[in-house]
Amino acid sequence: MLTVDRLCVDIGRSRILGDVSLRVAAQEVVCLVGRNGAGKTTTLRTIMGYLAPTSGTIDFDGRRLNGLPTHAIAAIGVAFSPEEGGIFGGLTVGENIEIATWTRASRRSPAERMEQAYAVFPNLRRYASRGGTQISGGERKMLSIARALALDPELLLLDEPFEGLSPSIIPAVGRGIAAVTRLGPGILLAESNIHHVPEYASRLYVIERGEIVFSGSVADARRDPHVFRIAGGTP
Numbered sequence: 378m379l380t381v382d383r384l385c386v387d388i389g390r391s392r393i394l395g396d397v398s399l400r401v402a403a404q405e406v407v408c409l410v411g412r413n414g415a416g417k418t419t420t421l422r423t424i425m426g427y428l429a430p431t432s433g434t435i436d437f438d439g440r441r442l443n444g445l446p447t448h449a450i451a452a453i454g455v456a457f458s459p460e461e462g463g464i465f466g467g468l469t470v471g472e473n474i475e476i477a478t479w480t481r482a483s484r485r486s487p488a489e490r491m492e493q494a495y496a497v498f499p500n501l502r503r504y505a506s507r508g509g510t511q512i513s514g515g516e517r518k519m520l521s522i523a524r525a526l527a528l529d530p531e532l533l534l535l536d537e538p539f540e541g542l543s544p545s546i547i548p549a550v551g552r553g554i555a556a557v558t559r560l561g562p563g564i565l566l567a568e569s570n571i572h573h574v575p576e577y578a579s580r581l582y583v584i585e586r587g588e589i590v591f592s593g594s595v596a597d598a599r600r601d602p603h604v605f606r607i608a609g610g611t612p
């Protein structure tokens with residue numbers, strides 16, 4: 378479904394990504410793991426069209442994404458939940474979810490797509506009329522993912538969905554993401570800590586200083602002390 382090949386990104390005179398290659402198949406959960414500043418967010422933002430690659434290619438479902446604007450990438454089925462959430466404070470929780478249904482045509486009605494988002498994160502239904510930023514940090518994470526899901530995507534990009542959450546709320550977010558996997562979209566999930574990689578992940582890539590230094594199973598990453606350390610497993 379998604380193939381990133383030898384992706385390079387320069388910002389100013391600095392090379393942020395160097396020859397990053399990865400793939401995500403349909404209905405697969407793939408994790409991109411690395412410490413803060415390793416290049417995870419830059420990778421996701423480049424796939425989504427916020428940043429232009431210096432070289433390399435990004436293909437989604439047989440279509441080249443290089444050069445497409447973000448709204449066009451969303452319209453063909455790629456949804457993004459950013460680390461900071463990107464919640465619209467001037468809209469209610471329900472309106473934040475509904476706005477995604479305007480972005481992409483789907484065989485599902487807007488009401489069906491919103492209902493699906495609420496089914497994944499039932500807590501949000503109670504706050505549907507509350508302001509989008511008038512809920513807890515964990516609930517804003519849920520809202521960001523729910524809004525992306527309401528796009529009815531074929532590929533979902535999640536940037537550090539567990540970052541900054543209290544231990545008590547992490548399981549609820551994890552259960553929601555697990556529920557998303559059963560709905561069919563492929564998922565590329567960026568995380569700074571290998572301990573947060575969900576057990577249902579198919580495999581992972583470890584990124585360090587803008588380069589992929591490991592690709593394989595979670596079990597193999599845990600067995601390699603060097604990989605485990607740079608993936609946040611140990612200090």
